[in-house]
Amino acid sequence: MEDLPPYPPIDPTTFDLIVIGTGLPESIIAAATSTASKSVLHLDPNPFYGSHFSSLPLADLQAFLSSHPTSPSSGYHHDFSVFDFATRPLYSSLDISSFSPDLLHQHSRKFNLDVAGPRVFFCADKSIDLILKSGANQYMEFKSIDATFVGDDKGNLWSVPDSRAAIFKDKSLGLLEKNQLMRFFKLVQGHLAGEQGIQIFEEDLQSPFVDFLNKMGLPPKIKSFILYAIAMADYDQEDIGVCRDLLTTKDGIDQLALYNASIGRFPNALGALLYPVYGQGELSQAFCRRAAVKGCLYVLRMSVTALLVDKDTGCYKGVRLASGQDIFSQKLILDPSFMVPLPAGSSLPHPLQDKLPVFSLRDDRGKVARGICITKTSLKPNISNFLVVYPPRSLFPEQVTSIRLLQIGSNLSVCPPDMFVLYISALCKDDDQGKKLLHAVMNTLLTVPVSINSESNAAVQSETAESGCAVLDETAESSFRGRSDPGEGKPTLLWSASYIQELTLGQVDFICSTPMPDGKLNYNDLIDVTCKLFREMYPEEEFFPETSSENSEGDGDVALET
Structure with a gap:
């Protein structure tokens, strides 16, 4: 343990709940549990809040998507059986291309890029109700999405009459x-x-x-x-x-x-949709702040190396930290990337069998392809923030899922002035299909410069991308090169990232695993799953009891007051 950084000891050492990871489900549960007057220790091996729901600067995004953290050997204890944690890869086929590296490097820290985009809030949906009920709205500001369009294969964007x-x-x-x-x-x-x-x-x-x-x-x-x-x-x-x-x-x-x-729920929201200032990562942070007010203890940059199990009863007892300290709790919540790999021929004690996320990646609900693009001009003149939906079959005959694109401008503090961020996503059955869906949208809407400076990460890059260039299938690449004339009026791509994310379900017991971001546009399904997790863990407690709280209003931002 001499090589580990000098972590200060955590005191106390026993809690009602330990939460690993500060993603949205984990952060909501930590806030709800703290509100129920229970002691909570919230840990995250990352130096930032949000995990798979975070908003990150340019360089940090690539590092997060391509990282495969490992835990140091955990050692043994005479009172416990010790099962080492491992992390499973939840992102694949990561391809990053930069076409204006000097400009982007200059402004790298001014970006707040959503890992799980595109995503918005409907003004009347469950997530807004939860934000209001919990008091998390005191830590967030919103602006409205200006319009919604339907796109086609010719680059047309048709306004949705809603x-x-x-x-x-x-x-x-x-x-x-x-x-x-x-x-x-x-x-x-x-x-x-x-x-x-x-x-x-x-x-x-x-x-x-x-x-x-x-x-x-x-x-x-x-x-x-x-x-x-x-x-x-x-x-x-x-x-x-x-x-x-x-x-x-x-x-x-x-x-x-x-x-x-x-539509019309909030007087200063133009339409049905909202987006948080500084990005979707603000949502996790808002619930973490709410939990901290209620007494939750937070420690970032803290890796968890092992699970502690009672030798006599086989019951869960606690976790071992990278510092070597053992921390105990009645219940445990794990970020979806954490697993317990078992050596060949070994098994867990009977009470833990079938109750832990063991190291085998189940394809629970398929995958979601996600893309991020940065441009200097808007897809629609005089409109900064809007949603585009490509219905099935609208781009090519084999397209069986909807593709969604969200453009966000600098007035939402996600990018430098005079730049725009485009988030694209689509459900897919495999990596190849997902990449084809993303490239179809990029090919239709954007001009890609001929000179490509690729920053693809070889460890997670698609096997088809052996050239070191931006990963486009042959059809998409030739089509991009054939449409690079700026006179066509398409925005020119400055930077792009594409990757495939696993869709995993949560599971409930005294050890819980939270779900990954889903393929939906809003958070309603994730809120439902999170609420279910909490109620299964604490059936006697109310999920955020009604309380009066002061709601803050931002100048020009949506005031979340009903």
């Missing part, structure tokens, strides 16, 4: 389309309000949403807007063979209700 006023102003819709959409929205709003004589029958509510839209006689363009830009469906709803998540009409109507309730 309200009666927007339908009336939309110049891309014909009179018949406007009337059809108006009647549909009127039916949905009347059903939700319980108006006399206006309702959607139960048999329709249980049917596929796309069938209901067909029954309403809506044309393909309007159906696409509703299914993928408002209801936010992930998969091609008209192809049962590839659709892994078929929306029912009830689910679709619920999504429309959320969208509708989000």
Whole structure:
């Protein structure tokens, strides 16, 4: 232990809960548990908050995505069985290319890049309600997303008519389309309000949403807007063979209700969507600050090396830190990257069998492809912050999932002035499919310079990227090179990163594992999983009891007051 850094000892040494990792689920649970007057020790081996939900400077992002930290040997103890921790790789095919290295190096620390982008908040969704209820809004500021568009393979971005006023102003819709959409929205709003004589029958509510839209006689363009830009469906709803998540009409109507309730909830939010100033990593930090106010103890740069198990009973007792100190608790929460590798032929004590995340990466829900691009000009003149949705089949015939792109400008403090950050994501079954989806969007919207200065990390780079250049499939690369004329009006790419992230589920017991960021646009599903984890751990406690708190208002920012 002489080679380890001189960590100060932690006092006390026994807690109700130890949390490893400061990702969003872990941070929410730490805040909720501290609010329930329980003692919590929150550790993170990283020097920053947020883990897989963090917002990082340029250089730190690459280091985080390509790192595979190892823990030093943990030694033994006469009272405990000691099982060493290991970390599993959750990111693959990392490719980073810089086309203006001097400029980007000069401003590297001015970027706050989301690891799990693109992601937004609906003004009326569960995450905003939780932020308000917990008091975390005292530590965050928001601005609204200006618009939502639907894209096509020709580079067109069509405005989404998401309200009666927007339908009336939309110049891309014909009179018949406007009337059809108006009647549909009127039916949905009347059903939700319980108006006399206006309702959607139960048999329709249980049917596929796309069938209901067909029954309403809506044309393909309007159906696409509703299914993928408002209801936010992930998969091609008209192809049962590839659709892994078929929306029912009830689910679709619920999504429309959320969208509708989000418009106008806050007086200084232009539309339905919000984004936090300084990036999505602020959300984890806000809950960590809330937990600290309630007595949670925080230690960053603290690695955890081993699990401590009682030799006689086989029950979990605590963890061993990199400092060599043993810390004890009744319950433990692990970041999803932590696993317990078992030597061949060995097994865990009976009480821990099937209750630990052992070292085998289960492909629980597939993968999500994520891309980040930096440009000097906006995709849309005079608009900084907006969402673009590419419905299935809109870019190429084999595209079976929606692709989402979020552009954020410097007024949200995520990049230097006169620059823009683009986040792209799509669900995929494997790395090759994911990269094809990302490249299709980049090829459609951006000009990529011919001279490529690659910063790809060889340890995690795709096997197909042996040349050391930016990883594009042959079709995408030739298409990029063929469309590099600045006269076409496309923004020129300054820097890009693409990577594939595993989707893993959490698990619950006295040792819990939290989920990775999912492929959704908002946090609702992750909030549900996190709430379930807490209630399984502490069924007698309320998940953030109602309290009165002072809400802060930022100048020009959304004030989270209902």
